[in-house]
Amino acid sequence: MDVDLRKVRYFVAVAEELHFGRAAERLHIAQPVLSRQIRALEEELRAQLFVRDRRSTELTAAGRQLLEDSRPILASADALRRRVALAARGASTFTIGFMPGITVTEPVRALTERHPDLEVELVRTTWDDQTQVLHDGRADVGIVRLPVDPRGLTVRPMFSEPRVAILPASHRLAGKESVDVADLADEHLLNDPDAVPEWRAVATELRTGGGARPRGFRSIEEKLEHVAAGLGIAIVPLSTSEYYTRPDVTHVPVGDLPPGQVALAWVASRRSRLIYEFAELVTA
Incomplete structure (x- = not known):
């Protein structure tokens, strides 16, 4: 059985809002449509995802598990779309996420000297999204401050600081x-x-x-x-x-x-030559 990603997106909206009305507004669909989609997902998974009464909506144990597993799946789907769109346009772009206080000037210059036609973009991240930008495809690599959730990532230490x-x-x-x-x-x-x-x-x-x-x-x-x-x-x-x-x-x-630890991270399943080349530059 293949799980419909659209239904999963609907589920995540309800799980985050814990309110079908607010989730429907967020998704720009009618509430009855949303309710039907959630019921269909529950039937497909053969599991109850929410407990509802007139005053509240709560996740079941199955719902909490699905929420934990859904976010990386949806992020991967978003990343796939972004990378395919870039490839379709023939774009040669490499995006680096970095945390405040960290400078990436030297490795970026070294990378662009090796690849003059490469367009390098820089994205400043925060504690909340420093790994999210990797999972959803907004950045190819990220210079992160540890600790981070390492699931699905390759994390290569760079340096420590007081x-x-x-x-x-x-x-x-x-x-x-x-x-x-x-x-x-x-x-x-x-x-x-x-x-x-x-x-x-x-x-x-x-x-x-x-x-x-x-x-x-x-x-x-x-x-x-x-x-x-x-x-x-x-x-x-x-x-x-x-x-x-x-x-x-x-x-x-x-x-x-x-001391605080700084590391380079990227999605472990990525096999981009540029990622490994940049990793060599920043850890040299």
Whole structure:
């Protein structure tokens, strides 16, 4: 039995919205049509995917499994379409994703010197999409900051670098040569605590239950604005703090934090000669 990708897309929309009406609006189809498609998918898979009542829609265990498996499948389908479209146009394009604070100038120049007709495009990524751009075909390779989910990827280490605390310029710890994680225990961390488990283990606000729920930031610039306003501190790689300098914030090394790791990643099933050539350039 072949699973219809259109039905899978419909399922993912409902699973993410947990509301058939909102999912139908998002998909630009009528709600009864969406409901019929989901029922048809359940019949094909011989599994109930949702539990619905008048007040809520919840995923079943089978639905949670399907959601986990569906996202990489749909991303691969999107990537396939993008690459085929480029090939049909005769385009010779190589796209590199990179995280803030990382410069790719030298390997890009080396690649274009070897291939003068190659069009190289650069895409800045975030913690949220640094591997997603690989799976969905927006980038051929990505220079990522670990940890990432390695499933379906080849990940080749590049280098490590210290992590520092970003503080307001007037902060009590500003100007110190180095601090320990324990010195930051009373601060509000703007990172997700799971990303800095050493801080999470000593954080006063987490022990007292008064900590604010971590929020996502769309950019490093947004995070720096919050630090400058005195709304918290952030832990970032040294290269990021040096790249995004401003007079109202400062950085201090955190001596007992393990260094951050930077790696090159690409979809493991890809066999592009350019990918392996670029990998050689960045890891030389």
